[in-house]
Amino acid sequence: MNNKTKVFTLFALALLPSLASAQDELSGANTAWILTSTALVLFMTLPGLSLFYAGLVRTKNVLSVLMQCFSVAVVISLLWLVVGYSIAFGPSESAYWGGLSKMFFNGVVVDSMTGDIPETVFASFQMTFAIITPALVVGAFVERIKFSSMLIFSVLWTLIVYFPVANWVWGGGWLGQLGLIDFAGGTVVHITAGVAALVFAIVLGPRDGFLKTPMMPHNLTMSFTGAGMLWVGWFGFNAGSALAADGAAGMAMLVTHLSAATGALTWMIIEWRKYGKASGLGAITGMVAGLATITPASGSVGPAGALIIGLSGGVICYICTNYIKQKLRVDDSLDVFPVHGVGGIVGTFLAAILVSDSLGIFSGNGYAQGMTMGSQLGVQILGIVVVALYTAVLTYWLIKLVGIMTNGIRVTKDEEQIGLDITDHDEQGYSM
Amino acid sequence: MKLISAIIKPFKSDDVRQALSEVGVNGVTLTEVKGFGRQKGHTELYRGAEYVIDFLPKIKLEVAVSDNIAEQVIEAICSAANTGQIGDGKIFVTNLEQTIRIRTGETGDDAL
Numbered sequence: 204m205n206n207k208t209k210v211f212t213l214f215a216l217a218l219l220p221s222l223a224s225a226q227d228e229l230s231g232a233n234t235a236w237i238l239t240s241t242a243l244v245l246f247m248t249l250p251g252l253s254l255f256y257a258g259l260v261r262t263k264n265v266l267s268v269l270m271q272c273f274s275v276a277v278v279i280s281l282l283w284l285v286v287g288y289s290i291a292f293g294p295s296e297s298a299y300w301g302g303l304s305k306m307f308f309n310g311v312v313v314d315s316m317t318g319d320i321p322e323t324v325f326a327s328f329q330m331t332f333a334i335i336t337p338a339l340v341v342g343a344f345v346e347r348i349k350f351s352s353m354l355i356f357s358v359l360w361t362l363i364v365y366f367p368v369a370n371w372v373w374g375g376g377w378l379g380q381l382g383l384i385d386f387a388g389g390t391v392v393h394i395t396a397g398v399a400a401l402v403f404a405i406v407l408g409p410r411d412g413f414l415k416t417p418m419m420p421h422n423l424t425m426s427f428t429g430a431g432m433l434w435v436g437w438f439g440f441n442a443g444s445a446l447a448a449d450g451a452a453g454m455a456m457l458v459t460h461l462s463a464a465t466g467a468l469t470w471m472i473i474e475w476r477k478y479g480k481a482s483g484l485g486a487i488t489g490m491v492a493g494l495a496t497i498t499p500a501s502g503s504v505g506p507a508g509a510l511i512i513g514l515s516g517g518v519i520c521y522i523c524t525n526y527i528k529q530k531l532r533v534d535d536s537l538d539v540f541p542v543h544g545v546g547g548i549v550g551t552f553l554a555a556i557l558v559s560d561s562l563g564i565f566s567g568n569g570y571a572q573g574m575t576m577g578s579q580l581g582v583q584i585l586g587i588v589v590v591a592l593y594t595a596v597l598t599y600w601l602i603k604l605v606g607i608m609t610n611g612i613r614v615t616k617d618e619e620q621i622g623l624d625i626t627d628h629d630e631q632g633y634s635m
Numbered sequence: 636m637k638l639i640s641a642i643i644k645p646f647k648s649d650d651v652r653q654a655l656s657e658v659g660v661n662g663v664t665l666t667e668v669k670g671f672g673r674q675k676g677h678t679e680l681y682r683g684a685e686y687v688i689d690f691l692p693k694i695k696l697e698v699a700v701s702d703n704i705a706e707q708v709i710e711a712i713c714s715a716a717n718t719g720q721i722g723d724g725k726i727f728v729t730n731l732e733q734t735i736r737i738r739t740g741e742t743g744d745d746a747l
Contacts, residue, residue, distance in 0.1 A: 417686040484681055525683035
């Protein structure tokens with residue numbers, strides 16, 4: 204690390220008093236809230252996202268999707284122990300990764316601290332983010348992926364895409380040093396997952412009969428249940444990202460909730476006007492769009508700003524969902540890119556504007572010292588472009604590599620016809 | 636004996652069951668089926684993916700009755716299942732050769 208970066212890091216650390224000193228006294232209140240948030244964010248994957256996704260596939264694949272999300276949680280947890288935490292949050296002086304010194308949680312003991320919370324709590328909280336990100340990607344390749352390919356891909360992808368990007372933005376890396384606003388994972392979680400999903404869907408190809416034969420969600424009540432869990436769990440995701448039980452957490456929770464509601468209402472109104480009816484799936488999709496869009500901005504904007512974020516997320520994600528499916532005919536089966544990827548991009552971009560404290564009722568918390576709307580927009584766009592490109596390129600080559608390792612990533616046409624519950628797991632989701 | 640199969644709208648099944656009891660029918664077999672007829676299907680829309688649903692859900696009732704009440708049974712089904720709309724369904728009547736009650740071995744009208 205050269206001197207310039209060193210000075211920059213020190214400067215950045217000075218701005219983050221809660222993270223700066225390892226000698227801080229433990230805050231019981233903050234610790235309790237992050238413990239709770241950790242459970243909430245894990246709950247988003249198990250079973251929130253799992254149920255949300257599982258309801259959207261056909262009966263013959265319900266178990267395979269639950270199993271994919273569950274398995275991701277299992278393997279990524281262990282990967283986090285082995286090397287993930289170290290790469291993302293290790294103490295290396297590099298601005299690109301955290302090094303290997305904290306492999307197997309080396310040196311993390313009961314008394315280790317991150318800011319004023321125990322390091323174990325911080326590491327567990329961050330682990331749940333590492334779990335949900337590859338679990339989101341699952342939506343792109345459901346109903347046709349080999350279980351082995353999917354597992355290997357998820358592990359390697361998290362290793363070479365998620366962990367480094369988490370370091371760049373949150374672990375003291377170069378994007379964080381530049382002042383990128385990404386409170387809870389617009390770039391780290393939603394853009395990486397969304398872009399990976401799009402690339403995966405293109406490389407893998409559509410499901411047999413895509414847009415020709417009906418592939419209706421087999422159980423929207425299941426999806427509604429999962430959607431509700433996601434909404435609730437997102438309080439931990441965004442308000443927990445304050446890493447404290449304070450006003451910032453309170454504001455993050457409030458704006459998160461408002462954006463979710465606005466996104467849902469926006470999607471309902473669009474469908475209502477266009478087709479004469481507001482669909483349930485549309486409402487919950489709009490909710491997720493609102494949540495994904497507010498994520499990067501949830502530590503910066505005010506309640507009225509959240510309204511703009513939710514509205515923008517709802518409208519733009521809606522347009523992209525239809526465009527990708529009907530015009531580009533890409534089978535990103537559960538719309539991961541148009542909802543999460545696009546939501547993440549829109550939110551990361553809008554954060555640069557709505558953080559401003561001179562927008563009247565729509566004001567946010569104000570810019571960091573030395574930042575203007577122009578310079579902040581520049582940093583945000585740089586973050587979006589670099590993270591998207593990095594993810595796209597590595598995901599593409601990784602899919603090719605996994606294809607070689609597992610002799611093709613896709614099940615046979617016959618297996619796809621029968622359904623992955625039977626062909627991959629020798630089980631059925633339902634016995635009725 | 637006659638075997639009467641009726642395809643009806645699902646929400647009419649309770650009305651038809653009531654009407655059949657009133658004319659002395661002691662047993663009915665009911666199946667959830669799907670089919671198409673003159674009633675057009677409908678379109679379902681999932682996040683911009685549009686699917687035309689041709690096969691509509693219906694209920695199929697099967698009743699075995701003795702010849703002397705067959706006409707009454709048919710009328711009962713007709714009036715109970717009628718809404719006046721396309722899609723009310725159809726009734727198929729066939730001759731039934733034999734009926735056997737498994738428990739007692741009774742045959743013919745005695746087994747109905």
